[in-house]
Amino acid sequence: MNDLSHVPARAIWSDDEMLECVSVIPERPNTATFTFRAPSGALFDYRPGQFLTLEIPAPGGTVHRTYTISSSPSRPRSISVTVKAQADSVGTRWMLDNLVPGVRIRALGPSGLFTHLDHPAEKYLFISAGSGITPMMSMTTWMFDLGTEPDIVFINCARRPGEIIFRERLEHMSSRVPGIDLHWVVETPDRYAPWTGYRGTFNQLMLGLMAQDYLEREVFCCGPEPFMQAVREALQGLGFDMAHYHQESFHAPVATESDAPEIDDVVPDQAAQAEVEFALSGVSANVSETDTILSAARANGLNIPSGCTFGVCGTCKVRKSAGEVHMVHNGGISEDDIAEGYILACCSHPIGKVSVDV
Template sequence: MNELSQKSAPAIWSDSELLECVSVVPEMPNTASFSFRAPSGALFAYDPGQFLTLEIPALDQPGGMVHRTYTISSSPSRPRSITITAKAQPDSIGTRWMLDNLKPGMTIRAIGPAGLFSNAGSRAQKYLFISAGSGITPMMSMTTCMWDEGGNLDVVFINCASRPSEIIFRQRLEQMASRTPGLDLKFVVEEPDSYRPWTGYQGYFNQLMLGLMAPDYLDREVYCCGPEPFMQAVREALTGLGFDMENYHQESFGAPVATEADAPDLDDVVPDSATTAELHFSLSDVTHKCAETDTVLGAAKAAGLNIPSGCTFGVCGTCKVKKTEGEVHMVHNGGISEDDIEAGYILACCSNPIGSVSVEI
């Protein structure tokens, strides 16, 4: 680079400079995208999926302010501005202030960008993005960046929301998907909006949906973001299907991870084929040893007992039995209610015994 081009190269923004709000775009109730520029004209450099920490006024808090982290929803391929998308929860302080008070022309202090949740260094050719609610924001940043860079985009993009009207970025994603075969959108809602038919997936994300949405999931690099119970359900669905979890990455939108040391330990129960479990069928007074990877249904059949069953993958609920002692690892697909689980019932077809377990058979 010659001396003239060095002098004319734009500066890169650093968090020593305040950000100026340039637009506030409502996305849905209690959710908006806030875009900022650097007053100096500096450009923004970051990895898609990273986050900013904003310093937000809060007179009722110590020091008169709070710090809140927000994933960047814009793409570094569009460096003249930077955008965060925020959703206010009922107990929100910082986001509530932003929605009520932050207007174009106002300035705010930001720290960052930071964070490890990004596909910037990945060599994968095929991706599976799975998110819930505002966990969609890093997926939007990564998808937009790949879209802008061109090449052979191959992304299955799954987002789960309470209802269709609460799917953030839906129109923008559909516009992108309508112009390439490489972006495959799948939306899952808990319930439809009133008087507006919904013909897509409905319910809670599960193994069955995963197999239908991304049949080649074993070949994809998975990125997941959402509330911890949602991410745990995704992890259980993947491990239950034999996915290599070395290719799984996650980021909680409640607590973005800045360094490897901050990353939480995932203590999920994973049945081990080399570990022996013992099942006691109490009504028949039969005890049977098996591997943790065997199902209660399979172990019962091996012991000469019959548990009525239908689908064998946790949908129909035919194999529901009462567990009286011990623990099982159960990954079902909607065939049992939370009330039944609380009462001690399991689905034998998709429950793996851990240690010593007793069931009423």
């Protein structure tokens, strides 16, 4: 048995000490992973999914930018953030142009509440878009490093396959541990590169194909707010218990419960009454908010042509002339049609009084 009594204990890094950049790994266009160590040799102790706030000496003056930690505390000798520059980025642009090995930078944290450790479960569902993949990478690496088989359905959405961050690293982990089930969703394929995965916008139909047991899973979601709203609506529409849903915006991660924005989604209420006016037929119907426009039409002897009844085929598209509906579709209607007032009757629920051209 080896005697380790002579090995000195390592201190834990605190944000009183600057970080030193030790490597820069290009990930995708305008995207890189920066790895830091503590000059003192201190180790890093944090929770997977947390974030750091970096103090960046940008040309116009110091700015503070928050980045989720993409590395895992199971590998404590270094800490990494993966950043993606947008067209108007200031701090991130400075990092991509100036932060090289040997440069030291001040950081605050780690902080944040978005971690699976606070919500232990047998099964997890990670859903992300773009750079929202970073906390999912940290949590997945943590579970991979435990050495036991996890149960993770991992979904990431990107514009095209070439923009999926960490794709190769995640596929390597998945090849070593059967319990990491990866699914990529892209808007369009790369040129000259066949794509056999999911294509389009994430929706209920895809969710059912990717994770048939989604009702049994603890869900973590990260991405732009419109994306997370679409995920919430898909889950709510499928009867998911939202007490097991957790989210983090990559634009505004939260440090305390009081900082968390209130989720104020419109959710149809079975006890709430609504009125549907079928304007061309001269018929009005009093219904529940959980009834669809299609079911209200059928109950009153009106025919709206329909096919899938799941928001996919677009057969039941009708024009809404007044009022609001809660519509969760699965790709059967375009954003341009929605902007012009069209809805899919099979998956639109009336909120208050609604008038449709039927």
